[in-house]
Amino acid sequence: MAHMQSLSADSSHGSVRGYVCGFVLSVALTTAAFWLVMRGAFPAQTAMIALSVLAFVQIVVHLAFFLHVDMAAGQRWNVMALAYTALAALFLIGGTVWVMHNVSMNMMSR
Missing domain, CATH: 1.20.5 (Single alpha-helices involved in coiled-coils or other helix-helix interfaces)
Incomplete structure (x- = not known):
């Protein structure tokens, strides 16, 4: 049982501040992607590149703030x-x- 306690003590599970920050970033990135598509602000090829970048950043945010992968x-x-x-x-x-x-x-x- 002591071995299990030492494993859980080494891993960080985040804080409320980290989860709120991750949530705000996720909502902001989703809103930016939605705005980008609904406004038609860029040509189709540029919009696809921008959406791909926003999606990649959102994956990184989820991995860092919610899954705690570092x-x-x-x-x-x-x-x-x-x-x-x-x-x-x-x-x-x-x-x-x-x-x-x-x-x-x-x-x-x-």
């Missing part, structure tokens, strides 16, 4: 698992788009 030594395996998952998702999505593009190109040429 670069501390105790989080090393969590960060490695997250990186592997992101890489696997990238391969899966990229491979699917590549196959769909090749199928489309081969269907058009006939």
Whole structure:
């Protein structure tokens, strides 16, 4: 039982201030994305880039403020698992788009 207590004592679970800050940032990023789409302030390609950046920042906010994933030594395996998952998702999505593009190109040429 002492071993379990030492593990939980080492991990930080955040504070109310951290959760409120993360919530405010998440709402602000969601509102910015919604405003960007509803106003049509930018051309389509620029808007897609801006939405991608806002989405990436929102992922980082969620990881840092709500999931408490950081670069501390105790989080090393969590960060490695997250990186592997992101890489696997990238391969899966990229491979699917590549196959769909090749199928489309081969269907058009006939």
